[in-house]
Amino acid sequence: MNITLDHVTKKFAETIAVNDFSARLPSGQLLCLLGPSGCGKTTILNMLSGIVPVTAGRIFFDDRDVTELEPEKRGIGLVFQNYSLYPHMSVLENICFPLEIQGVKKSERIRRATELAEMVYVDNLLKRRPAQLSGGQQQRVAIARALVKNPQLLLLDEPLSNLDARLRIEMREEIRRIQQETRVTTIFVTHDQEEAMSISDQIVLMKDGYLQQIAAPLEIYRNPINEFTADFLGNPVINKLSGVVRNGKIRIDGTERELALPTAEALADGRKIHLSIRAESFEPSDERDETVLIGSVAALSVTGKDTLANIRVGDFDVRALVDSDAELSAGETVGLTLKSRGVFVFDAESGERLA
Amino acid sequence: MNLYAKNLKNPPFKKRIEPFLYLLPFTIGVAIFTLYPIVNVFILSFKENYRHLTGKYSGFGFANYRSILKDPYFIQAIQITFKYVLIVIPFAVALSLMIANLLNQKTKLSGLFQTMYFLPLITSVTAVGLTWKYMFNYRSGIINFILNLFGLNSVNWLQDPNANFWALCIYGIWSMMPFTIILLLSGLQNIDPRYYTAAKVDGASSLRIFFRITVPLLSPTIWLVVIINTISAFKVFNELFPLFAGPGIGHNLYTLVYYIYHQFRGLTPPKYGRAAAAAIILFGLILIFTRIQFLIQRWNREIHGEKSK
Numbered sequence: 001m002n003i004t005l006d007h008v009t010k011k012f013a014e015t016i017a018v019n020d021f022s023a024r025l026p027s028g029q030l031l032c033l034l035g036p037s038g039c040g041k042t043t044i045l046n047m048l049s050g051i052v053p054v055t056a057g058r059i060f061f062d063d064r065d066v067t068e069l070e071p072e073k074r075g076i077g078l079v080f081q082n083y084s085l086y087p088h089m090s091v092l093e094n095i096c097f098p099l100e101i102q103g104v105k106k107s108e109r110i111r112r113a114t115e116l117a118e119m120v121y122v123d124n125l126l127k128r129r130p131a132q133l134s135g136g137q138q139q140r141v142a143i144a145r146a147l148v149k150n151p152q153l154l155l156l157d158e159p160l161s162n163l164d165a166r167l168r169i170e171m172r173e174e175i176r177r178i179q180q181e182t183r184v185t186t187i188f189v190t191h192d193q194e195e196a197m198s199i200s201d202q203i204v205l206m207k208d209g210y211l212q213q214i215a216a217p218l219e220i221y222r223n224p225i226n227e228f229t230a231d232f233l234g235n236p237v238i239n240k241l242s243g244v245v246r247n248g249k250i251r252i253d254g255t256e257r258e259l260a261l262p263t264a265e266a267l268a269d270g271r272k273i274h275l276s277i278r279a280e281s282f283e284p285s286d287e288r289d290e291t292v293l294i295g296s297v298a299a300l301s302v303t304g305k306d307t308l309a310n311i312r313v314g315d316f317d318v319r320a321l322v323d324s325d326a327e328l329s330a331g332e333t334v335g336l337t338l339k340s341r342g343v344f345v346f347d348a349e350s351g352e353r354l355a
Numbered sequence: 356m357n358l359y360a361k362n363l364k365n366p367p368f369k370k371r372i373e374p375f376l377y378l379l380p381f382t383i384g385v386a387i388f389t390l391y392p393i394v395n396v397f398i399l400s401f402k403e404n405y406r407h408l409t410g411k412y413s414g415f416g417f418a419n420y421r422s423i424l425k426d427p428y429f430i431q432a433i434q435i436t437f438k439y440v441l442i443v444i445p446f447a448v449a450l451s452l453m454i455a456n457l458l459n460q461k462t463k464l465s466g467l468f469q470t471m472y473f474l475p476l477i478t479s480v481t482a483v484g485l486t487w488k489y490m491f492n493y494r495s496g497i498i499n500f501i502l503n504l505f506g507l508n509s510v511n512w513l514q515d516p517n518a519n520f521w522a523l524c525i526y527g528i529w530s531m532m533p534f535t536i537i538l539l540l541s542g543l544q545n546i547d548p549r550y551y552t553a554a555k556v557d558g559a560s561s562l563r564i565f566f567r568i569t570v571p572l573l574s575p576t577i578w579l580v581v582i583i584n585t586i587s588a589f590k591v592f593n594e595l596f597p598l599f600a601g602p603g604i605g606h607n608l609y610t611l612v613y614y615i616y617h618q619f620r621g622l623t624p625p626k627y628g629r630a631a632a633a634a635i636i637l638f639g640l641i642l643i644f645t646r647i648q649f650l651i652q653r654w655n656r657e658i659h660g661e662k663s664k
Contacts, residue, residue: 051552072558084549088571097567098557149557 001061001152001185002027003048008057010043017043019209021057025187025202030179032200033189036232040209041189045155048187049078061152077146077184079156083138085130091117091141092126098149116144120178136167143178154179156188160195172199193233197221205229222341227274227351230344236279236308239318242348245271249290250345254314260290261338263355264345271347273354278342279308282320284328285337292335293318297328311336400631407627419632428606429633432614433640435520439610440588440644442524447531448581452573454532455539456565469540476533484597487526488513491598516604523608526594531587535580542576543569578652582645589641592616611637 003025010018018040025031033041046052047059050071058067066074085094095113104112117123120140130138139159146154159175160168176199179186190196196203197217205212205220213225217233224230230238243250248265249258252275259275267273285292295313302308302324309328311318313336320336328334345355399405400419402412423429458468475483490496491512499509512522546569554564570577592612595602602609602617609617611633618630 049556051556070558071556076556078553078556080549080553082549084547084553086550086553086568086572088574097554097559101554101557101559101563 003153003185003187004058004060005044006058006060008044008047008059009055010040010047010052011055016209018047021206021209021211023204023211023214025185025204025214027185028183029185029201030176030199031185031187031202031204032196033187033204033206034193034196034232035191035206035212037191038208039206041191041204041206042157044206045157045187045189048153049076049155050074075149075152077149077151077154079139079142079146079154079159081158082162083130083142085138085141085145087130089129090126091122091128091130091133094130094141095144095148098145102149112148113144116148117141119147119181120144120174134167135163136171139163139171140174143175147178147182147184151184154182154184154186156186158189158191160190160192168195175199194235197233203233205232207232224344224353226353227276227344227346230276230346234278236319236321239277239279239316239320241275241277241313241316241318243273243275245269245273250275252293252314252316254316255294257294258290259293261343261345261355263343267345267354272349274346274348274351276344276346277318277338279319279321281339281342282318282322282336283339284322284326285335287337288335292337294333294335297330297332297334300328300330309334396631396634399627400635402628405628407625412628419626419628420636423629423633423636426629428609429614431606432609432611435607435609436589436591436611438520439524439527439591440585443527443531443588444581444584446524447528447535447584448577450528451532451535451539451580452570452577455536455543456569458536458540459543472533472536474533475530476537480530480593481597483530484526484594487529488598491522513599514604516607519599519603519608522598523591523594523603526598527588527591530594531584535584538580538583539573539576542573546572574655575652578648578655582648585644585648586641589637589644611640 005021005023005025008018008021009016021040021044033044035041043052047054050066050069054067058065060066061074071078086097089097092110092113095116096109099109099112114123114126117126120143122137122140122144125133125137125141130141133141139162143154143156143159146156156175160171163171172195175186175188188200200217202214203217203220204214207228213220213229215223220229221233224233227240231240241252243252243259245251245264245267246258247269248267249260250264250273251258261275264273282293288294293313295311295318297309298312298317299310300307305324306321307324307326307328309320309322311320311334318336322328344353346353401415401417403416403418404413406412454472458465458472490498493499493509493511493514496512498512502509510518512518550568550572551564554568559567590612591610595608595610595613599608602613615630615633615637618626618633
């Protein structure tokens with residue numbers, strides 16, 4: 001089911017949680033609403049489910065305008081952050097409950113619920129109460145309960161935030177698997193960029209109520225639309241060096257030389273910029289010409305194949321992920337060429353992508 | 356440090372006695388006004404031929420119990436009390452649950468309503484009782500006025516021996532409700548609203564949400580109010596005075612506690628022993644009843660799997 005948000009705005013008393021949000025979300029995919037806390041991603045989810053009414057704008061499921069529709073008429077399944085399993089009902093009763101409401105026959109109810117329980121691997125726990133389950137099992141039951149009435153859209157609100165680190169990785173693979181088996185359009189909310197990168201087909205990145213970018217994980221990583229997007233995605237965090245444009249070249253603050261960057265040639269003289277470089281986009285070099293950044297190695301930590309080098313360039317500490325074969329030593333002066341991928345220039349004030 | 360540890364293990368006498376000194380005033384009060392009377396009633400119920408003026412008695416035995424169990428008034432008192440409990444408790448709890456559920460809906464006036472329902476609790480029992488007496492009045496009471504509006508005949512609530520029991524029940528239910536509502540309301544407010552949201556997203560009607568989610572999740576509180584109210588209903592007595600100035604028409608509202616009171620105050624010479632024996636039987640009945648409810652509650656919890664928590 002295609003989802004279209006058309007200039008959707010949500011105001012809570014004084015604050016604007018979601019601001020003029022327009023997007024078309026493709027059908028059958030695993031989509032991730034990503035952004036820092038308070039960016040409005042959960043509000044979007046709640047507006048899609050109908051729990052929270054929109055202040056302005058329209059929401060369409062395919063061609064159907066659902067803006068004013070009651071939650072139960074939207075054909076959605078919802079998984080809450082704390083799962084909200086009914087504590088007085090068994091796993092089976094919990095999964096059956098949405099069907100019970102729809103008036104499905106009891107035998108059919110149990111058949112469907114058992115089928116779903118098998119898919120999420122809780123079929124051996126059907127008689128248990130939620131309090132007797134681990135966090136991961138509760139999560140699975142909550143997903144089964146959300147899927148049991150064959151929703152057109154599955155919404156998950158921070159589904160992994162209540163789990164410990166290992167379970168989180170296991171469950172995000174599970175969500176991926178379940179989504180691919182059922183092919184139901186799935187939207188999940190997270191503030192963890194790694195989670196979003198690892199399982200989603202498309203990332204919807206938000207900040208302060210505004211949509212930043214919608215793209216596939218690798219695309220958004222390689223081609224961020226603005227500085228926030230570049231900063232938010234990637235681990236280690238992208239290196240940010242501020243500088244000034246001088247004759248089509250970049251003078252990084254605290255250095256005495258210009259750096260020639262082919263993509264920056266057209267920039268206006270004197271413009272303040274941020275040069276953002278991914279850690280893996282450096283390559284040690286013996287050259288000392290204008291295409292090379294020069295710095296001194298402050299610290300090294302070998303992780304195996306790669307070495308994370310802390311290098312002082314001008315006023316900045318740069319973290320570079322270099323091949324362990326390049327034999328660097330602390331205190332040494334090193335030249336770094338920049339790869340064509342993972343090097344961005346942003347306006348220092350607006351964060352707008354310049355190159 | 357070493358000294359301190361030593362002191363902790365074997366403190367001086369003064370230190371050891373100190374906490375007990377703090378407890379002493381309260382303990383003395385409880386001992387004189389609560390413990391001694393309880394023990395005394397228990398002993399008194401077994402004293403035979405007790406003379407309250409001289410304090411003499413012939414010996415210990417079950418004579419008091421035998422005589423009250425043969426007393427038709429006592430048997431009647433037990434019957435009336437049971438009937439009262441069995442009628443008042445379900446109605447009071449069910450009505451309170453409905454009102455508490457309404458109050459729990461976030462509406463603009465819910466604060467006002469909460470205050471209104473709390474009011475009966477802080478008003479004087481006698482004043483309220485007199486008000487009810489006027490409301491129940493055969494000729495000019497508002498209750499008959501309303502009945503007449505619906506084309507029903509007036510009921511002589513206070514003087515008709517077939518109706519006065521129901522007047523007592525209505526008054527009992529009404530006076531039980533505020534505290535019950537407060538307890539249920541606090542129980543309701545402890546239920547995570549996300550369960551309601553989850554059920555609503557699945558399209559559950561409010562009636563289904565009430566019976567399938569609210570009531571089961573509230574059951575610990577419901578059992579609590581049932582037990583508390585049962586204990587208080589067994590002791591129905593005060594209610595008799597403002598409404599009927601006594602045990603009704605021809606003793607037809609002769610409750611268990613009224614029986615105790617009557618043995619104690621209404622006879623010359625007073626039968627202290629029989630009063631004490633009746634009090635112990637009342638104590639036993641309340642104990643059995645609340646114990647049964649407690650067992651049901653535990654069984655209820657077990658089938659809901661909360662025991663393993």
